[in-house]
Amino acid sequence: MTFFRSSKSPPLKLKSFKKDIAPIGFFFDIIFSESFKIPILPVPLRIDKLTNGEPTVIIFPNTNELDELCSEYNLNINYNLLYSIGLNNLITHAKIKYKEITLKTLNPKKINEWWNSSKNLSSKSIDLMESFTLIFSEFIRVFGYKIKNNLKFNDEVFRKILIEYCDKIIKHFRFKIEENIFKMKQENLIIQEKLYIEKKKKCYPLVHEISVLDRSNNKTYTREFVPYLIYDDILNCFYYNKSILKKELSGKMINLKLYEDFNIISSVFSFNRINYKHHSDLHNLEKLKLNKILEVYKDLKI
Known part of the structure; x- marks a missing residue:
């Protein structure tokens, strides 16, 4: 029996562009993932910046608004x-995908380089x-609604509320993409830019x-x-979540x-309410130690 090797060798590294700061955000997902x-x-x-040890900037929400909303529902994040x-x-995902693409294990030095070059960055888009x-x-x-009304996570009413939540997010990002609107600050003015151009459909x-501030x-x-x-990825995520919620009736x-x-x-x-305070100081990511990030699940005993 003769075996043939692919003429295309796996890449030595993932392609990335130096000028690309590759913003990334995080949010609470609602669907279990292995x-x-x-x-x-x-x-x-995306994992190219991380695996190459190049900087990326984290997108933060407006924590003042979130603090006020959390206060309404007596919640703390x-x-x-x-x-x-x-x-x-993100790091775990990068390690897995990097090995799939390059057939090599990601060098821990690249993770350190990425974190050290990213943790001090901030940007206000x-x-x-x-x-x-x-x-x-x-x-x-x-x-907050779930807690106030003492709903169970596998409750049919709660599942419908989650579908409505997905619909709201989908509506927002569909509008932005369909209307081709992206707001940017230029000096002291807010201007509208386009997300894309269309040619021949x-x-x-x-x-x-x-x-970007360092x-x-x-x-x-x-x-x-x-x-x-970024917006297209968010939209796809919530379309997927909605599809799962509509057919996954067991709540598992x-x-x-x-x-x-x-x-x-x-x-x-x-x-104790006396000890209660919101954690709004998100913009000092340098306070987070990489070793603690890498060990977070171990510390949580998961």
Whole structure:
């Protein structure tokens, strides 16, 4: 028997562009995934910057708005834990996909290089911040409603509420994509840019520039990103979630209880109100230690 090898060798590294800052955000997913022990989802799920040890910038929601909303529902979000889990999920996913593509194990030095070059970065994209604030806000409302009405996670009423939640997010991002709207700040003005151009009934995503602050040296520089790809990934995620919710009647794939069990989201009444404060200092990711991120599931004893 003769075996033939593919003439195409696996790549030595994944292609990436130096000017691309590759923004990434995180949110509470509602569908159980075997890939992540706790389904805090990184979006988009791209791994090129991480595996090459190159910087990316984290998109944060408006925590002042979220704090006010959490207060209405007597909820607290442990953002340090949320982002530690989300970053761990991203790293785990990158390791798996990198090995599938290159047939090699990802060098831990690349993870260190990526984290050290990314943790001090911040950027204020109005549209991205508003979009992730919306996702967080709608999730908080759903979670707060569940607690207020003492609904079970496998309750049929709660499943319908989750479908409505997906519909709201889908409606928002479909509108943005169909209307081809992306807000950006130019000096002191808010301007509207396009997400893409259309030619011969084909869509071509546009590259936009974004200002990035490096807090380690207090310098600001300009980098590029493609917002359409982020919004398209979010839209696909919620379409998928809705499809699962509509056909998965047993509730086995709805895994929100993990967020309560591990105090990622907790009721203010579950601990001393005097010691209660919101964790709004998201923009200091450098306080998160990489070794703690890598060990977060071990610390949670999962």
